[in-house]
Amino acid sequence: MERDQISRLAHADHPIAAPLDDASVHRLLARAIPGDAARVLDLGCGGAEWLLRALTEHPRLTAEGVDTSEGALAHARAAAARLGVGDRLTLHHRDAARFTAPHRFDLVLCVGSAHAFGGLSATLAAAREHLAPGGRVLVGDGFWEREPSPEAVGMLGDLADLPTTLDRVAAEGWTPVGGHISTRRELDDYEWAWTGTLAGWALDHPGDPDRAQALEAAAAHRAGWLRGYRDSFGFLCLVLRPTDA
Numbered sequence: 001m002e003r004d005q006i007s008r009l010a011h012a013d014h015p016i017a018a019p020l021d022d023a024s025v026h027r028l029l030a031r032a033i034p035g036d037a038a039r040v041l042d043l044g045c046g047g048a049e050w051l052l053r054a055l056t057e058h059p060r061l062t063a064e065g066v067d068t069s070e071g072a073l074a075h076a077r078a079a080a081a082r083l084g085v086g087d088r089l090t091l092h093h094r095d096a097a098r099f100t101a102p103h104r105f106d107l108v109l110c111v112g113s114a115h116a117f118g119g120l121s122a123t124l125a126a127a128r129e130h131l132a133p134g135g136r137v138l139v140g141d142g143f144w145e146r147e148p149s150p151e152a153v154g155m156l157g158d159l160a161d162l163p164t165t166l167d168r169v170a171a172e173g174w175t176p177v178g179g180h181i182s183t184r185r186e187l188d189d190y191e192w193a194w195t196g197t198l199a200g201w202a203l204d205h206p207g208d209p210d211r212a213q214a215l216e217a218a219a220a221h222r223a224g225w226l227r228g229y230r231d232s233f234g235f236l237c238l239v240l241r242p243t244d245a
Helices: 003-010 022-032 049-057 070-083 120-130 150-156 162-171 184-204 211-229
Strands: 039-043 062-067 089-093 105-111 131-144 174-181 233-242
Touching (some): 003 184, 022 049, 022 131, 022 174, 022 233, 039 049, 039 120, 049 062, 049 089, 062 070, 070 089, 105 120, 131 162, 150 211, 184 211
Parallel strands (some): 039 062, 039 105, 105 131
Antiparallel strands (some): 174 233
16 A cells, blocks of 8 residues: 555545644635635645635635645545536646746645655745745644654654744745644644544455555554654644735
8 A cells, every 4th residue: 555545545534634623724724815816826735625625615716736646636636526616626746846837826835745845944935936926825834842752853854843933934034924823632633533544444444455554554653643743743834925025
């Protein structure tokens, strides 16, 4: 079983691939989308859940998503067709860090995919290249709420604390105009959904050759969460505008 297949199974009951509940997603999109006819880009869109929700709520909005997983993009196309928004959604099967477009976007999203660019700073630099005048960026990434263990750093990378993260964002020419810090409930709900949904799939398919791998992946993820980063990891979403624009 490939990694993207494991991820699709694990996110079946939590299609937003980040520790955010539906109300938080709705508030962030409402804050970030600059107008009903906005053009929106999601870099590292996965199954395009953010775009699908934006398209459903704004019937004049158009959207494009970029991801390296053909399986996730196929899922997004099917979902867009079911929702009746497929004619306003364009999906690109390519590396988000190398994506180019002939036009700019009113909103650029990258939530939970900063690793594709090598970190938050590089993600914001890439987003700026796609941003239209007056546009906004919605970005989501992790930070350390408390001093992490070496194991946590090994799993999630060399993140900064919350004040340092915001200082760096400001120093790079961005002004926050909205945001959200995931609550403990959102963080835990996401991890329980990830591990529980994947394990549940394995238990529901006793004859599947991938059953043992799925159970092992769920157990390993759960152990990493509970023993490694649960007490130190936080997740931040920011709605940003260029300071000097």
